[in-house]
Amino acid sequence: MSALSWQRLTLVGLVALALVWLLTAGLWSSGATPPHVPWSAPAIALVAAACALWFGWQVRRFLTGKKPDLSALRAARTAVFAQACAYGGAVLTGAYGGYALGLLDDWSHGPRREVIISALIAAAAGLLLVIAGVVAEHWCKHSDEDDDRGEATPA
Template sequence: MRISRTPWWYYVIAVVLGALIGTFLVWRTRTTAIAPVGAPWFVSGVLFVLGIVVLVLAWQVHQYVIGKVKEIDVDKASTTLVLCKALAIAGAALAGYYGGELAMCIVWRDVAFYQGLIAECSVACAVTVIDMIIGIVGEGWCQLPPQEGPEHPNAKKRKKRRRDAAVAAVSRPADSAKR
C-alpha cells in the first residue's frame, strides 16, 4: 500500500472553505435574532489536548522510523498516520472557520458580547493552527523510508552493478582462452 503526503493545496482549500462558512454564518446571524456561537473554552482545550496526543503518537512512530525502536504495531502506525492527516485537514478547516468568524466580529469589537466572542475565536483559531501544524509535522514523522524494492533509489545502481559484473564475467573466459 502506497500512501502519499497530503498536497499543500488541500490545506488552502480547507482554510478558504472554513473562512467562507464562518464569515457567512456570522453575517447571517446579524440579520436574524440568532447570536453567533464562537468557540467555548472547553472546545479549544479539547482540540489542544487532541493535538498533543497525536503529536506523541507520531513521535513514537518516528522513533521506529529512525531506528531507535525495533518494532511497532502496524495498526498503531497506520492509525497514527490517518490521525495526523485528519488533524491537519480539520485544523485547517477550523482555523479558517474561526478566522472567518473573527474577521466578521472584529468590526463590532466595541460591543461587550462581541469582545468575549473575539477572545474565544482568537484562542480557537490559534489552537487549530497549532493542530494543523502538528498534523503536518506528524505526517512527515510517520513517513517510512523506501523499502528495498524496485522503487528504491538505489535499485538502479544495484541493477547496473549486477549487469556490469555479469558482462565482466562473460568477457573474462573469452580473454583467458586466447592466451
C-alpha cells in the first residue's frame, strides 16, 4: 500500500470539480432546477472524519506501546480506511465545489444562493474528511529500524 500524496488527492479533487462543474453549468443553463444538497452529506462526512481520527489515534497509541492489545490487522484496516476517507473527501470536496461553482452565476437568486451555500458547506466537510484521512494515515505509519531506506511504512 502506497502512502497518500497531496498531488494525487489534489488531482482527484480537481477532476471531480471539473466534471461536476461542466455537468452543472450545462444542465442549469438549459433551464433545469438544481436539487438541494442534503444535510446528511456534510454530517456523514464529519462522522467519517471523526471515526478516522479515532481509529488512527488508537493505532498511534498501539505503535507507541500504550495500547498493546490492538491487533496488527486492525491497524492495517485503519490505514486503509484513512486513505479511503482522504480520497472520498477529495471527491466530495471537488464535486460539491464544482456544483457551487456551476451555480455561482445565479448568486443573486435567493433559492439558488441557498443551494450554493449548502454545497460549499458540504465541500468544506469533504475537505475536513481529507484532512482527517491524511492525519489518521500519518498516525498509522511506523518507522522500521531494519528498513534501509529510512522511510516510514504504513502499519
